[in-house]
Amino acid sequence: MKILGLLSLLATHLSANSVNIEENAGQFFSSGHTNNWAVLVCTSRFWFNYRHVANTLSVYRSVKRLGIPDSHIVLMLADDMACNHRNPKPATVFSHKNMELNVYGDDVEVDYRGYEVTVENFLRVLTGRLPPSTPRSKRLLSDDRSNILIYLTGHGGNGFLKFQDSEEISNVELADAFQQMWQKRRYNELLFIIDTCQGASMYERFYSPNLMALASSQVGEDSLSHQPDLAIGVHLMDRYTFYLLEFLEDIHPASKSNMNDLFKVCPKSQCVSTPGHRTDLFLRDPGSALITDFFGSVRKVEITMETVNLTDPIEQVEQNFVNEDLQKESYSYVDQLPVSEIIHQFPPLDVTG
Amino acid sequence: MGLLSDPNRRRALIGLLTRLNAPIWGMPVDWLVKTMQSRGLEVFTQRFSRRLPFPDEDKERYMVKGTNVYGILRAPRAPRTEALVLSAPCTAGDHNNQAVGLLLGLAQYFRNQVYWAKDIIFLVNEHDLIGMQAWLEGYHHTNTTGMDWSPLQGRGGSIQAALSLELSSDVVTSLDLVLEGLNGQLPNLDLANLFYAFCQKIGVLCTTQGKLQRNDWDSVSGYSHAVQTMMLMAMKQASGRPWGDHGLFLRYHIEAATIKGINSFRQYKTDATTVGRLLEGMYRKLNNLLERLHQSYFFYLMSSLSHFVSIGYYMPAFGLLGVILLLRALDLWVQLASPPPRTEDGVVDADPGVLSVLTPLVISHLTGAALYTLPIHFQEMAVEHFPVSETEAVVLTAIAVYTAGLALPHNTNRLLTGQGTEQGWKVLKLVAVLYLAVLLGCTALINFSLGFILALTLVPVAAFVTPNVPKVLSAFVLVVLSPACTLLFSVFFFQELQEMPVSFLDGWMLYLSVISQGILDHALYGSLVYPLVALLVYPCWLLFWNILFWK
Numbered sequence: 001m002k003i004l005g006l007l008s009l010l011a012t013h014l015s016a017n018s019v020n021i022e023e024n025a026g027q028f029f030s031s032g033h034t035n036n037w038a039v040l041v042c043t044s045r046f047w048f049n050y051r052h053v054a055n056t057l058s059v060y061r062s063v064k065r066l067g068i069p070d071s072h073i074v075l076m077l078a079d080d081m082a083c084n085h086r087n088p089k090p091a092t093v094f095s096h097k098n099m100e101l102n103v104y105g106d107d108v109e110v111d112y113r114g115y116e117v118t119v120e121n122f123l124r125v126l127t128g129r130l131p132p133s134t135p136r137s138k139r140l141l142s143d144d145r146s147n148i149l150i151y152l153t154g155h156g157g158n159g160f161l162k163f164q165d166s167e168e169i170s171n172v173e174l175a176d177a178f179q180q181m182w183q184k185r186r187y188n189e190l191l192f193i194i195d196t197c198q199g200a201s202m203y204e205r206f207y208s209p210n211l212m213a214l215a216s217s218q219v220g221e222d223s224l225s226h227q228p229d230l231a232i233g234v235h236l237m238d239r240y241t242f243y244l245l246e247f248l249e250d251i252h253p254a255s256k257s258n259m260n261d262l263f264k265v266c267p268k269s270q271c272v273s274t275p276g277h278r279t280d281l282f283l284r285d286p287g288s289a290l291i292t293d294f295f296g297s298v299r300k301v302e303i304t305m306e307t308v309n310l311t312d313p314i315e316q317v318e319q320n321f322v323n324e325d326l327q328k329e330s331y332s333y334v335d336q337l338p339v340s341e342i343i344h345q346f347p348p349l350d351v352t353g
Numbered sequence: 354m355g356l357l358s359d360p361n362r363r364r365a366l367i368g369l370l371t372r373l374n375a376p377i378w379g380m381p382v383d384w385l386v387k388t389m390q391s392r393g394l395e396v397f398t399q400r401f402s403r404r405l406p407f408p409d410e411d412k413e414r415y416m417v418k419g420t421n422v423y424g425i426l427r428a429p430r431a432p433r434t435e436a437l438v439l440s441a442p443c444t445a446g447d448h449n450n451q452a453v454g455l456l457l458g459l460a461q462y463f464r465n466q467v468y469w470a471k472d473i474i475f476l477v478n479e480h481d482l483i484g485m486q487a488w489l490e491g492y493h494h495t496n497t498t499g500m501d502w503s504p505l506q507g508r509g510g511s512i513q514a515a516l517s518l519e520l521s522s523d524v525v526t527s528l529d530l531v532l533e534g535l536n537g538q539l540p541n542l543d544l545a546n547l548f549y550a551f552c553q554k555i556g557v558l559c560t561t562q563g564k565l566q567r568n569d570w571d572s573v574s575g576y577s578h579a580v581q582t583m584m585l586m587a588m589k590q591a592s593g594r595p596w597g598d599h600g601l602f603l604r605y606h607i608e609a610a611t612i613k614g615i616n617s618f619r620q621y622k623t624d625a626t627t628v629g630r631l632l633e634g635m636y637r638k639l640n641n642l643l644e645r646l647h648q649s650y651f652f653y654l655m656s657s658l659s660h661f662v663s664i665g666y667y668m669p670a671f672g673l674l675g676v677i678l679l680l681r682a683l684d685l686w687v688q689l690a691s692p693p694p695r696t697e698d699g700v701v702d703a704d705p706g707v708l709s710v711l712t713p714l715v716i717s718h719l720t721g722a723a724l725y726t727l728p729i730h731f732q733e734m735a736v737e738h739f740p741v742s743e744t745e746a747v748v749l750t751a752i753a754v755y756t757a758g759l760a761l762p763h764n765t766n767r768l769l770t771g772q773g774t775e776q777g778w779k780v781l782k783l784v785a786v787l788y789l790a791v792l793l794g795c796t797a798l799i800n801f802s803l804g805f806i807l808a809l810t811l812v813p814v815a816a817f818v819t820p821n822v823p824k825v826l827s828a829f830v831l832v833v834l835s836p837a838c839t840l841l842f843s844v845f846f847f848q849e850l851q852e853m854p855v856s857f858l859d860g861w862m863l864y865l866s867v868i869s870q871g872i873l874d875h876a877l878y879g880s881l882v883y884p885l886v887a888l889l890v891y892p893c894w895l896l897f898w899n900i901l902f903w904k
Contacts, residue, residue, distance in 0.1 A: 085431035085470035
């Protein structure tokens with residue numbers, strides 16, 4: 001009797017688990033993406049815009065911690081705060097006062113730095129229209145199964161974002177860039193976060209599918225900074241990104257928090273401005289989109305117990321032990337640069353064997 | 354703060370300084386060089402000498418020779434493109450003996466920090482303004498005043514801001530901010546706001562014009578207090594002289610102010626360490642600047658450290674005074690355009706020749722030129738004939754020329770044409786009124802207070818004076834409102850406002866010294882008040898005097 005009870009308990013448990021596995025398996029492939037990219041841009045220069053660099057670096061840290069590697073992150077910082085002459089702690093960028101958290105660290109890889117952060121370069125990165133000489137680290141090599149996170153911070157206004165104190169990108173340009181990306185199949189789903197004054201105006205003009213957008217303030221509102229550090233003498237972070245960072249600290253690669261939790265980050269009581277979001281272009285339900293779909297690089301792993309028969313396309317080379325005098329071809333490297341030709345103006349030598 | 358936090362070391366330093374600062378030798382150059390070098394600054398000296406046009410009371414000699422010592426703290430990681438200046442004038446005696454000590458203490462503290470993005474130049478200048486002028490001219494490679502100085506061996510970048518310290522005791526009860534510079538130029542209001550912000554943050558009592566701020570703005574006494582403070586600032590600005598060493602920086606578009614420590618009878622005293630913290634805070638803020646201060650007003654009058662009147666508010670007041678002159682000119686123009694009235698026997702007044710108008714103009718301006726040049730040129734002759742010192746000779750010659758001018762045109766007019774014509778004086782008055790309007794307008798643009806004070810006294814007389822008004826009364830009024838008497842009354846009023854009223858004799862001596870100082874400022878630093886008054890305002894006033902005695 002007892003054994004029967006135990007067996008039935010085991011059976012129900014197994015069946016329950018199998019239902020869970022099916023659910024999990026279903027959820028595994030619900031998002032449809034296979035790789036993750038992140039484009040993190042800070043558009044302001046000058047020492048008093050320290051907080052924008054700290055914003056971008058803290059999102060960079062979170063994104064790296066959740067699994068996106070440097071090769072899949074395009075980090076654009078318009079000014080160098082860590083080595084600024086006014087920085088009392090050189091080679092550091094702090095995000096919390098009393099110097100609790102150094103977001104610069106040893107392993108930051110900035111892809112676009114200083115004056116390279118321009119509207120033109122940003123749009124070229126997004127659309128992929130870069131000159132052939134551009135190195136891989138500066139390219140957004142996404143495909144139609146990539147989920148891309150785009151984070152912008154700096155000074156903005158109604159319908160524009162200021163780059164480097166000298167030029168602006170408008171919301172129309174940005175919407176058109178995303179449409180180009182959609183037509184070139186450069187993304188599967190795209191999450192756009194912007195932390196500037198009147199940030200909601202930047203996503204008003206989007207019209208491409210599979211875009212979700214978050215902004216730190218509505219049109220007509222200013223995004224405020226969080227806290228100054230009295231030793232460094234500047235404000236360290238903006239409020240929205242500060243609370244976003246706090247929220248992301250609780251996310252780990254296996255967490256199941258979804259976008260609805262992200263929308264609740266930094267309510268008006270904490271942020272003073274009203275954060276906004278836009279999901280009408282997003283084809284899935286935001287509640288089913290996980291945070292790690294965009295912020296992390298969660299590899300889908302399917303464990304299977306069955307053996308798979310591979311048809312053997314490789315032909316085995318027959319080892320001829322009998323024939324000892326097998327001609328062994330010797331290989332040598334070709335000259336990288338025909339030095340002798342260049343220096344001595346000799347005609348090229350015949351290079352054979 | 355290392356040097357000054359220990360009272361024993363502080364006293365030792367100050368004692369050392371006072372001992373070395375013996376009046377005979379002036380500035381302890383070698384000791385300063387050695388001390389600055391030991392603090393890690395790059396030290397340089399500059400020798401200068403200047404021949405004064407006449408010896409003034411302080412110096413009592415014709416030649417002024419001195420040495421400036423300055424040390425440059427190089428920014429550890431920045432290119433040497435920008436600099437800040439902290440200066441303390443080193444004078445013999447007790448007047449400013451603590452400022453150099455504080456400067457050296459700050460130099461040592463600043464040297465240990467890594468966050469400087471601009472070079473900081475610690476300057477100790479001798480002979481106050483003369484040394485400062487020599488240093489600035491050497492730094493900017495200009496030579497506008499004919500001073501003789503050795504070229505500077507070391508330089509920072511372009512100077513963004515400068516502060517000058519005047520401290521005569523090591524504990525202060527309040528800090529006074531002095532803003533007025535040469536020719537009435539003022540630094541950007543943001544510098545005053547910076548000072549005030551730090552005063553409030555650190556909790557030091559801060560004043561401007563030596564007057565405390567009151568909180569009762571609505572009451573009559575509070576309002577009159579604010580007006581008094583503003584009038585003090587206006588009078589200081591009108592005098593055109595730099596009221597601190599900072600005044601000479603403003604000409605080079607460098608925002609500068611002087612901070613004076615005042616030790617009066619008050620319970621709560623601030624020590625030098627707190628003053629040092631305030632200065633450190635100000636310098637860190639200036640260090641973080643990316644451009645020169647330009648966002649706030651350059652033309653303002655402060656009624657207290659937290660309230661000011663900007664140019665947009667005070668210029669219309671001057672504009673209304675100018676309109677009086679223009680209306681009078683319009684009136685005269687209309688009168689002149691209408692045909693002259695025929696007299697009974699059919700004799701029409703002859704057209705006034707150009708000569709009759711030109712003559713008073715030329716003679717007035719020649720008198721003005723005489724007022725400008727004679728006092729200095731004839732001081733030796735005056736000293737030979739009269740038992741006065743050179744300074745007194747210069748001043749009394751000036752007054753004599755001024756008074757002689759009152760008599761001169763009065764006679765030449767009779768000489769030339771016998772009797773003046775009706776049309777003649779109208780043409781002259783038209784020219785004189787327009788001339789005065791343009792002159793006062795230009796003066797108000799450059800030095801508003803000077804223009805306004807002159808306008809207040811000259812515009813009424815210019816408007817009402819004709820040959821037909823009662824002569825004796827108008828002559829008296831005209832003399833009382835002439836520039837010289839305005840200056841006399843201003844001296845007494847100034848002393849009254851500062852709550853240090855003087856007797857008539859003291860006031861008269863003060864008046865004489867003000868005139869001599871004005872002449873000296875013009876020769877040494879290029880102050881424009883004396884040439885303006887002598888060459889332009891005085892001749893203009895003489896034209897009106899001429900009109901009064903036209904017939």
